[in-house]
Amino acid sequence: MQFTVVTGMSGSGKSLAMHVLEDIGFYCIDNMPLQLLHKFVDLCMQSGSKLDRVAIAMDIRSGESFEELCGQLMQMKLDQRLDVKVLFLEASDEVILKRYKETRRKHPLDTAYQGSLHDAIAAERVRLNPLRGIASYLIDTSYLSTSQLKEQVKSLYLEKTSDSMMIQLTSFGFKYGATTEADLVFDVRCLPNPYYVKELRPHSGCDACVRDYVMSFPQSRKLLEKLEDLLDFLIPLYVGEGKSQLIIAFGCTGGKHRSVTFAELIGDYLSQKGLCVHKSHRDIQRDRA
Known part of the structure; x- marks a missing residue:
């Protein structure tokens, strides 16, 4: 002990x-x-x-x-x-x-x-x-x-001072209200919406079919690249200031497809860097149809 x-x-x-x-x-x-x-x-x-x-x-x-x-x-x-x-x-x-x-x-x-x-x-x-x-x-x-x-x-x-900070990745739908507790909020409604593809509508950004669709567009891949670069710059600054928790939120219309996709991908990216990451999806169970 x-x-x-x-x-x-x-x-x-x-x-x-x-x-x-x-x-x-x-x-x-x-x-x-x-x-x-x-x-x-x-x-x-x-x-x-x-x-x-x-x-x-x-x-x-x-x-x-x-x-x-x-x-x-x-x-x-x-x-x-x-x-x-x-x-x-x-x-x-x-x-x-x-x-x-x-x-x-x-x-x-x-x-x-x-x-x-x-x-x-x-x-x-x-x-x-x-x-x-x-x-x-x-x-x-x-x-x-x-x-x-x-x-x-x-x-x-x-062993690493970055271990002291928990990074919470969350997704939400703007139509159910914007998140109020996040430190960083990214609006991904600018990307093509899988909701309008009948076969994809019942699925979420946790599923490979939705994720592949969202990331099949060049603007999605470019946005992901820029977000990774931004977080590589910001996170050490937050750690240096002694922040113990960082909440990063991604929002789309319903909180089921695009926002979930980006929360998952960014979460995986940060986990691979050895950071302490937890993912959650506020509105993923809504609009199941």
């Missing part, structure tokens, strides 16, 4: 790191009491493959028990059933001070140090030193943008 503890300085970006881990398939828990850690790990092990990637954020908010975390993690590293990693995030004092002033949030040690943010940060850094010493990964977020931090976290846990 992959087991990651996300820890580090308050204000260093741990929440963002947890969001990234959740997006790439980790079961994430924030601020679990240390007393529950071993019980939770046992439950995860009993669940088999259902909870095989877990990330827990544990930091100074745990109070006095936090001092025991380092020792417990060292013990867990001896368990051959667990792949234990510690992801430690930090930032300079100046940057953390600036972030707290911008968000106007209280530091977890604010009360203990009578509202002195400088003293709270200094004390936290001292208490975190043992964990920093056993960290598997160390990220200094002082001068990282949000997208750069996301990219760094993904690079630690994914």
